[in-house]
Amino acid sequence: MATHETAPRAAPRAPRPKNSAATKELLLSAATAEFADHGLAGARIDRIAERAGANKRLLYVYFGDKDQLFEAVLQRQIGKLAEETPLTDGDLVSYAAARFDFMLAHPQTARLAAWRRFERNDHWSGTEVESYRAKVDAVAAAQREGRLDDSLPAIDLFAIVLRITESWLDAPLALTTVSGSEPRSAQRLAEHRAALLDSVRRITAPRTPSAPTGAHA
Known part of the structure; x- marks a missing residue:
């Protein structure tokens, strides 16, 4: 076969x-x-x-x-x-709006930053330092040109605005309940965003020189 x-x-x-x-x-x-x-x-x-x-x-x-x-x-x-979240021409109001929007859309960024502060607070990169340095320099330049309040050092003014951008997103849960509404509802977030930007405008606006004592209209 x-x-x-x-x-x-x-x-x-x-x-x-x-x-x-x-x-x-x-x-x-x-x-x-x-x-x-x-x-x-x-x-x-x-x-x-x-x-x-x-x-x-x-x-x-x-x-x-x-x-x-x-x-x-x-x-x-x-x-x-x-x-x-660029800081263009020292415009801290636009910067605050962009940073609030970014942190709201990317909650993982805030959590990673918190873990970093807790576990590795002594680690940072030269790139990160230079990024902050450029922003502080931009604020200082805007102060010299009279576009921002210059009564505070540039680094302190920037640091204050930086933290304000997360004032509600990172607020204690007990505080957020006081609002009487859902903390992350569209209405509550819109209300806070408006208050945030108004606050930044107020604290960064150039001061109007006071009229001399005894001056007449």
Whole structure:
């Protein structure tokens, strides 16, 4: 009886390599959520990899370790914040509006900043320092040109406005209940945003010189 040779099986195809940029983006996005929820100490590499749908080995390949991944997440958030909240010509009112809108739309940024202050308050980058320096310089220039109140040092005026932008978003929960409405409702947020911008206008507006004593109209 004739025999039939069995055709050799084709070798299994090697898995198509994933796009490294896309994988890194997935890992960064997953890490952002994990660190925002649990901080640096509480975050778990396994959970980050699972969130990203990636092999956790790639996390070490791309970022080194958990500390370096946390720093990469922070720097990306800082970069986005700086890009979307420019301080143009020392205009602190527009800056306050942009920063309030950004922090409202990106609550993870505020949580990451809080974890950073708690766990790594001695870590910052030269890029971040230079970004703040440029903003303080812009405020100082606007003060010299008479467009902003110059009764406070530029760095203090900027710091005050910076914190005001999160005065409601970071307010104690017990305080937010006093408003009598849902703290994050569209109406309550609109009311606070208007009050925020009015406050910034008041504290940054150039002072009108007082009329000399005894002057007549």
